[in-house]
Amino acid sequence: MLSTPALVLAIILFGLGLIGLLSRRNILYMLLSLEIMLNAAALAFIAGGARWGQVDGEIMFLFILTLAAAEVSVALGIVLQLSYRFRTLDADAFCEMRG
Amino acid sequence: MISLLWLIPALPLAGFLLLALCGGRLSRHHIAWVGCGSVGTAAVTTALVAADFFRGFPTRESYQQTLWNWIDTSGMTVGISWNLDALSLLMVTVITGIGFLIHLYSAEYMAHDDDYARFFAYMNLFVAAMLTLVLADNLLLLYLGWEGVGLCSYLLIGFWYREPEYGTAAQKAFIVTRIGDTALAIGLFILFTQFKTLSIQQVQSLATEAWPVGSNLAMIVAVLFLIGAVGKSAQLPLQVWLPDAMAGPTPVSALIHAATMVTAGVYLIARMHHLFELAPMVQEGIAVLGLVTLLLAATSALVQQDIKRVLAYSTMSQIGYMFLALGVGAWSAALFHFLTHSCFKALLFLAAGSVIHSLHHEQNIFKMGGLRRHLPWTFWTFLIGAAAMSGVPLITSGFYSKDWILWSVWSSPLSHRWIWFGALLGAMLTGLYSFRLIFRVFFGEVRTQPTSESGLAMRLPLLVLAFLALTVGFLEMPHTLGNITLFSHYLSHALPTTALLPGMEESSEVREQLAVTVAALLGIGLAALLFLPGSLFGARRTDQSTTHPSMTLLQGGWGFDRLYDRLFVRPWFAITRNSSDMVDRGYEWLAVCAESCHGWLSHTQTGQVRWYAASIAVGTLMLLGLFAM
Numbered sequence: 001m002l003s004t005p006a007l008v009l010a011i012i013l014f015g016l017g018l019i020g021l022l023s024r025r026n027i028l029y030m031l032l033s034l035e036i037m038l039n040a041a042a043l044a045f046i047a048g049g050a051r052w053g054q055v056d057g058e059i060m061f062l063f064i065l066t067l068a069a070a071e072v073s074v075a076l077g078i079v080l081q082l083s084y085r086f087r088t089l090d091a092d093a094f095c096e097m098r099g
Numbered sequence: 100m101i102s103l104l105w106l107i108p109a110l111p112l113a114g115f116l117l118l119a120l121c122g123g124r125l126s127r128h129h130i131a132w133v134g135c136g137s138v139g140t141a142a143v144t145t146a147l148v149a150a151d152f153f154r155g156f157p158t159r160e161s162y163q164q165t166l167w168n169w170i171d172t173s174g175m176t177v178g179i180s181w182n183l184d185a186l187s188l189l190m191v192t193v194i195t196g197i198g199f200l201i202h203l204y205s206a207e208y209m210a211h212d213d214d215y216a217r218f219f220a221y222m223n224l225f226v227a228a229m230l231t232l233v234l235a236d237n238l239l240l241l242y243l244g245w246e247g248v249g250l251c252s253y254l255l256i257g258f259w260y261r262e263p264e265y266g267t268a269a270q271k272a273f274i275v276t277r278i279g280d281t282a283l284a285i286g287l288f289i290l291f292t293q294f295k296t297l298s299i300q301q302v303q304s305l306a307t308e309a310w311p312v313g314s315n316l317a318m319i320v321a322v323l324f325l326i327g328a329v330g331k332s333a334q335l336p337l338q339v340w341l342p343d344a345m346a347g348p349t350p351v352s353a354l355i356h357a358a359t360m361v362t363a364g365v366y367l368i369a370r371m372h373h374l375f376e377l378a379p380m381v382q383e384g385i386a387v388l389g390l391v392t393l394l395l396a397a398t399s400a401l402v403q404q405d406i407k408r409v410l411a412y413s414t415m416s417q418i419g420y421m422f423l424a425l426g427v428g429a430w431s432a433a434l435f436h437f438l439t440h441s442c443f444k445a446l447l448f449l450a451a452g453s454v455i456h457s458l459h460h461e462q463n464i465f466k467m468g469g470l471r472r473h474l475p476w477t478f479w480t481f482l483i484g485a486a487a488m489s490g491v492p493l494i495t496s497g498f499y500s501k502d503w504i505l506w507s508v509w510s511s512p513l514s515h516r517w518i519w520f521g522a523l524l525g526a527m528l529t530g531l532y533s534f535r536l537i538f539r540v541f542f543g544e545v546r547t548q549p550t551s552e553s554g555l556a557m558r559l560p561l562l563v564l565a566f567l568a569l570t571v572g573f574l575e576m577p578h579t580l581g582n583i584t585l586f587s588h589y590l591s592h593a594l595p596t597t598a599l600l601p602g603m604e605e606s607s608e609v610r611e612q613l614a615v616t617v618a619a620l621l622g623i624g625l626a627a628l629l630f631l632p633g634s635l636f637g638a639r640r641t642d643q644s645t646t647h648p649s650m651t652l653l654q655g656g657w658g659f660d661r662l663y664d665r666l667f668v669r670p671w672f673a674i675t676r677n678s679s680d681m682v683d684r685g686y687e688w689l690a691v692c693a694e695s696c697h698g699w700l701s702h703t704q705t706g707q708v709r710w711y712a713a714s715i716a717v718g719t720l721m722l723l724g725l726f727a728m
Contacts (some may be wrong), residue, residue: 095706
């Protein structure tokens with residue numbers, strides 16, 4: 001079936017994203033990893049939609065795309081503020097609140 | 100016009116909301132207008148509603164109005180619904196009419212108080228709650244009003260909350276009446292489990308069908324309702340809060356602790372009279388309770404030094420008369436005494452307030468004297484009030500109501516001769532303590548120099564109430580004097596008429612009336628002899644403190660405070676002190692557990708985003724693993 005390689009690709013992409021998220025300290029790279037994970041999930045939806053011949057998967061993909069755009073716009077605003085305040089992009093430096 | 104009924108409780112409530120929400124931004128002038136105006140318009144609405152009610156009376160005996168459903172669950176529907184009949188119309192008239200006069204009076208009396216808006220907000224809320232109580236169509240709504248007036252009583256007793264003593268008095272009133280309220284609530288629960296409804300009419304008709312006279316359940320419910328009434332009306336054994344409640348401003352004492360709220364118990368028993376007729380033993384108990392209370396309170400009133408405490412004990416005593424009348428089945432007589440009492444007692448309190456006002460808040464009657472010439476208005480109105488309370492024959496309302504009660508006690512098959520003699524002794528004591536007050540405060544030499552007489556806003560209510568205290572009695576005159584039965588005829592549509600013993604004819608009624616008259620006059624004469632300066636014993640009794648143990652016993656209201664302190668308060672404190680270690684151990688262990696768990700878990704809160712992401716990932720994996728298994 002066509003969907004199996006697509007799912008494998010999705011899993012690999014998701015794993016790569018997760019590793020990137022956990023290992024990177026630069027917050028911009030963490031955001032990039034997050035995008036990769038989102039796209040992996042979207043790919044899984046597409047594969048599912050293709051497997052069952054239903055349009056829902058593609059609709060979900062559009063939703064995820066919109067969500068990703070919104071998320072990035074908010075996140076970049078926060079990143080901007082953080083870099084103004086702390087003069088760094090190191091995620092581990094933003095741990096003042098401890099919670 | 101009768102459909103305006105909902106406005107009567109709504110207007111004071113609106114006044115309360117307005118004053119509570121933006122009272123701080125209004126000027127004093129506007130606050131007084133809102134406070135008095137809301138109750139005044141309610142009184143006018145009452146007059147309109149009453150006029151319409153009487154147009155259809157007596158073919159239409161009651162009028163129901165449902166506004167909306169308050170509680171609607173399966174098996175229980177409670178509406179915000181009003182019921183206007185002869186009994187509730189009487190109560191509403193008194194509450195709004197006398198309430199308005201007292202509001203008008205307080206506009207001047209409280210004029211220099213800092214919390215002017217708060218005062219009127221509480222007063223308006225009280226009037227709204229009291230109207231809810233008497234207009235309620237079902238017992239739950241009645242209970243809402245019942246608790247509402249209790250709350251306002253608490254708030255207003257502790258109105259000057261900066262004095263810790265007053266706060267304690269407020270708490271005492273709240274806690275003691277709470278005992279009665281709890282009993283009343285249990286009574287409601289029993290009625291609901293039995294009949295699946297709380298509508299007053301339905302409950303009573305179902306109860307008369309289901310329960311035979313004297314059945315256990317009827318007795319239990321009647322006793323529970325009686326405890327509720329006793330708590331609210333300051334009767335034995337829950338009477339200890341009323342004398343301390345005098346800590347509140349004087350208009351509060353006049354409105355809440357004399358004219359309206361303390362008679363809520365009388366209203367409750369009269370409203371539930373079908374229930375009490377099913378429990379004759381409880382009804383007899385009401386009579387005895389009333390008698391004992393009226394004698395205890397009357398003797399305590401004889402020796403008090405604080406002018407307001409004298410009036411507080413006299414209120415207990417007069418409500419004792421009402422309970423006595425309820426106990427012997429003289430429902431209308433009790434309500435008639437309620438009507439006259441609310442006129443003359445409000446008058447006495449307001450006049451006492453006028454005295455206190457002009458003496459710079461001096462309340463000790465041994466520091467007063469000779470005010471007759473300085474405060475003529477106050478003197479004459481106070482005299483009328485005291486005469487009405489003592490039952491000076493023919494000209495005062497108190498005579499007609501008290502005479503009716505005593506005649507009912509004499510002639511009722513539910514009563515005994517000794518009860519009548521006790522009540523007669525009470526009538527004598529009433530004359531004695533009322534005129535002791537008059538002679539102490541208004542005669543003799545001046546001990547504290549008064550300021551000038553109070554202004555129009557305080558004088559007008561006094562005059563109106565004095566007029567009422569004289570004339571309200573003419574609504575109902577005994578067979579031997581004029582035979583006017585307006586009041587009993589009117590109330591006979593809501594309450595059963597009093598049963599008479601066979602063989603009670605007019606000659607015995609004349610003899611009985613003579614006895615009442617003689618008792619009242621004897622009391623006044625004794626007071627003149629003992630307390631009028633310049634009379635036989637009057638000169639010698641000027642010392643203000645007596646150390647004789649019987650006097651201290653009477654001054655403390657027969658030592659009930661000390662008894663309850665020993666019986667309940669101290670043992671309770673002792674229990675809490677001794678058991679605190681044992682019980683607290685368990686709770687402490689819980690606290691220690693929670694604290695260590697907290698310390699342990701708080702290590703995971705590092706504040707590092709990557710750590711959180713990792714924990715989310717691990718958690719998701721674990722969940723997936725769980726589902727996979």
